[in-house]
Amino acid sequence: MATVLDEVSTASLTVSREAGTRGGRRRRRMSGWHFVLFPVAILFLVPFLQMLLASFSPAKDLVAFPPPFIPSRLTLDGYVRLFGQTDILLWLGNTVIVSATAIVSNIVLCSVAGYGFARLKFAGRNFGFLMILATIMIPTQLLMIPTYILFAKLGLLNGLGAAIVPWLATAFGIFLMRQFFLSLPAELEEAGAIDGCNRWQIFFRIVLPLARPAIATLAIFTLLGAWNDLVWPLIAINNQSAFTLQLGIANFQGMHQTDWSLIMAGNVVATMPLILFFLFAQRQFIATMTFSGLKG
Template identity: 40%
Template structure:
């Protein structure tokens, strides 16, 4: 066995071990979700259920409007993802292709906002949304997350890798700047855009802090906030709580398997793979 083959097998084995360790809490969550009330509340818990209780799924939906929370989460995650992707693509194209005074300085300042924790800007955002009467409304939840510096950075790096000859050929054929962007740049950047969209959708799906602050009713509560409401109103019924958590996790798993081809390709082509 050569050194390269041994290294490859060690890497594969390490990845397998890390994956297995990562999946342990997920498997435990699913197993406890199908336990009885007494078994999940036992002083000495046994994670493997002695008897399976699929009716816990129906009970979880009866205790809180979990279906409404899931629909709200889809609406919130999809809305913020579409806006973030669109604004990031436009800003990244400007930083990658347009020449204007102070471009590098402006881009550096824009990236510097990544060093500011989101908790620091939470109160100013809340005050601004409150003054605009956006509390417990969809515009108030979605619009503050319509811009992202990391998305601009990712797409800018990808746009810089696209040869200018493609765009110049379109300009020679009579296309203006906007037409060249929509018909040439965007189709070539689909892997990177899809990667950004998946990242943002997952991030907003799991977003707890902003929806918790801005939403006051079931009309706008997302699944992450709904799980907190579930625990507050029903106590520590671990089997039902983890059943609700399992239900809110399934859409993300399905999304990843549907988009993993674009996801992996976008990472390798955009520079996030560590190259």
């Protein structure tokens, strides 16, 4: 067992270093794709830049038509009112709890389920996986009423549980992890079994270390979904102490008037953690994406 683990660790470290070296070499080279991707990147950057500038704009600029791209003056009024007159920190904390729980539970549950469907042989395995996969094709709107009734009977409404439970595991996460585990060579697990590993030791000490690219990808998708979820919390949560960030920001838009400065400042606060997490997870993904097994 120690031999297999040493080989896995050594190979993973070697490939990570090679990926970092190759990444550094690629960054020094220019290609024709840069001339295509740079304008596209600017197009995606403009809306975020406009939102950022609008969050520092005075109220008169935000209600002008057309609104100026460059504010007439920079002001922190939107952020002062955001942190002084709203429960933005409470909403942010609730969203962090929901998202962190969703990420951890998806990594654990989807990895175990995906490995079971990929490697274990049991009656109804293919049928069960197809049934799980079929749930992806069901429109979310059709599930709102039965899910609300179920949560009402379980007493999970108007609390963080209503926002957490739907994200404990996802069909997409199970599908993603299963497909990745199928791409790993079975010889690694056979070598671990020969060295005396049981099924759980093979999974936690051999398979999971190789699944870091898939885990990073699953964490990104789970965070994006749980962090930006609005429709279901809007239906299931009426208690303001359990509001998530998106639900709290949605309340800034009233029937007769909209506080644009609060919305822009709130959107910046809601967007920055996603950008930082994505950059961190992307680096981890690039460092290990080329490693899917042992060479030779």
